[in-house]
Amino acid sequence: MTLEEIRAEIDKLDNEIKELFVKRMECAKHVAEVKSASGGDVYAPAREREILECRSSDIDAEIREEYTAFQKHLMSVCRRYEYGLLDRMQEQVTADALEEAGLTADTEHSGIVIGFSCSLEESDLNLFVNMAKLNRVGIQEMQLEIKDGRQQITMTLSGNVKNGGMKRLLCQIGKEAEDFRIIRLEHIL
Numbered sequence: 001m002t003l004e005e006i007r008a009e010i011d012k013l014d015n016e017i018k019e020l021f022v023k024r025m026e027c028a029k030h031v032a033e034v035k036s037a038s039g040g041d042v043y044a045p046a047r048e049r050e051i052l053e054c055r056s057s058d059i060d061a062e063i064r065e066e067y068t069a070f071q072k073h074l075m076s077v078c079r080r081y082e083y084g085l086l087d088r089m090q091e092q093v094t095a096d097a098l099e100e101a102g103l104t105a106d107t108e109h110s111g112i113v114i115g116f117s118c119s120l121e122e123s124d125l126n127l128f129v130n131m132a133k134l135n136r137v138g139i140q141e142m143q144l145e146i147k148d149g150r151q152q153i154t155m156t157l158s159g160n161v162k163n164g165g166m167k168r169l170l171c172q173i174g175k176e177a178e179d180f181r182i183i184r185l186e187h188i189l
Contacts, residue, residue, distance in 0.1 A: 024074070025081055032082040042082045042089075043176045048075055076127040080134060083171045090167040093174040097182040098161065105161045109185035111140060112161060114170070116177035118151045124176075125151060131172055132157065135165035140188055153177075158188055 001009070035042055052071055059067045083090060097114075098105055118125055125144075132139050138158035145152045159166045161182075174180040 024078065028078040028081050029085065032085040035082065036086055041175060042079050042086070072124065072127065073130070076131065077134070080131055080168065080172055084168050090171040093171045094161055094167055097170065097174060097180065101182045101184070103182060103185055107185050109160060109187060110158065111186045111188035112157045112159065112166070113154065113183040113186060114157065114173065114181065115154045115183050116173055116180040117153065118177055120146060120149050120151050123151050125153060128173055128177065131169055135169040137165050137169050154183070156188070161185070
């Protein structure tokens with residue numbers, strides 16, 4: 001095949017993937033509707049691990065890691081969309097974290113310092129960083145420390161806890177990472 005023929009094939013495949021992606025997001029919307037009615041969690045890590053193992057088992061070893069990364073990212077993007085439809089969940093996660101820190105959303109601020117942890121072996125820190133980008137939340141600073149096989153992360157995020165993208169991001173990290181907390185609200189210059 002020539003380069004032009006390969007590119008034409010890629011364009012065709014990308015259009016097919018786009019149609020399937022739209023259908024996948026429609027399903028994600030229905031999942032959010034069910035979760036809203038039932039109060040269930042969006043993130044089901046055991047189910048996702050099972051799905052990843054099952055779907056990647058017949059993929060050639062040469063591209064298995066790429067396929068698994070693609071699937072993880074797709075699932076994370078779908079969850080982001082679902083969290084965006086679950087306003088009450090966003091409000092609750094943010095309110096709980098603020099209360100635990102002894103803070104209020106009415107405090108004037110332009111930045112939020114959060115902390116959370118992830119298993120070093122199964123870390124999805126890259127997905128959280130990407131979710132910040134998708135939610136249009138800037139990461140001003142990030143610190144990472146490894147302790148006892150765990151990543152301890154502190155992030156300084158640009159924005160206000162009342163902002164829609166910030167609430168969605170805090171909800172996703174709060175529901176999917178361990179030891180999530182808002183450390184402080186601050187002014188970022």
